[in-house]
Amino acid sequence: MKLDRKEILKALETISIAGEGKNMVESGAIQNVLTFGDEVVVDLLLSTPALHIKKRAEVDIIKTIHELVYEKAKVKVNIKVEAPEKPASGASENLIKGKQIPGISNIIAIASGKGGVGKSTVTANLAVTLAKMGFSVGVLDADIYGPSMPIMFDVENAKPLSVEVDGKSKMKPVESYEVKILSIGFFTKPDQAVIxxxxxxxxxxxxxxxxxxxxxLDFMLIDLPPGTGDIHLSIMQSLPITGAVVVSTPQAVALADAKKGVSMFLSDAIKVPVLGIIENMAYFTPEELPNNKYYIFGKEGAKNLAEDLQVPLLGELPLVQSIREAGDYGRPAALQTATPLEAAFENIARNIVQEVVNRNEFLPPTEAIKITTMAGCSAIKKK
Structure with a gap:
């Protein structure tokens, strides 16, 4: 059978590269298509070296030609990776990383060098704090192997609904405490391991x-898995990340891994701005002695690390029982009013927003953001 080049191009218009909206032909990814009888050679140009994206693109092309053109066609895909050109001086570098998501102004990655430092708890509380300040907020639980957002937002049994948007079926995020949430935990049983x-x-x-x-959304917070691995690389290279926040305890072991986390974001392969470091479990305060501080994990470890790495220290959070209880009950502690915890999370949230504004990244989709200085700190709210 002699294959028709136009017919193959028409078939390839039905598929797109992971993370991109346009089809392969329209986006220019398909550089050339050559046919020789029942053989076809497709030249494909990608902007990311991620192995899973390259493999998926190759499989999609072969499968599509077999299904829509000729099932016995001999298909060869030549893949070339060419990084996009660097932006002109003064332009925002993160805009070239991944496809801009319509409606989402800023994407903040929350990471930790190791597990057990309270990264997910911090993410949940920052989300509700930003929502209380008037921002529209979403949380993507990217901790595939240990999703915890459904529990922390008390929506463990919820299921995302399917809605039609512009003729396409899409997932509608679950909403809790004015925060939109999506997690792999919504699609698996509570006792089911994700392997x-x-x-x-x-x-x-x-x-x-x-x-x-x-x-x-003004802000999408991404709760990354602990460590530095394949998922981090995939997300950083497929999304226009505004900046990253690293969570650590003052303990030397945690700080060593946090340093690696900062190094990952600043590496040539990722190049994502680090907005700062949050020191969690900075000190222990017993409920019956609220004015006492016990530095059981060490003192000012994250502060010293931030100074060494020349990144901001966004704030400190105490180790108190109510934070753990609030997370277990599905009501983040930052929702409590007129408490030291509420003030601590508000201070960190303001510092994060200020860092975003300082980098000229903040692009609110609807309303303006007003920044005023009161009592030595920035109060950020919507007009």
């Missing part, structure tokens, strides 16, 4: 990001 390789996990995250109806 996936990196490419499958990355594919699931891509679907939760690009196949979801997030609407208008």
């Amino acid at each position: 996936w390789r990196g490419p499958m996990a990355a594919k699931a995250l891509n679907q939760m990001i690009f196949d979801a109806d997030w609407g208008q």
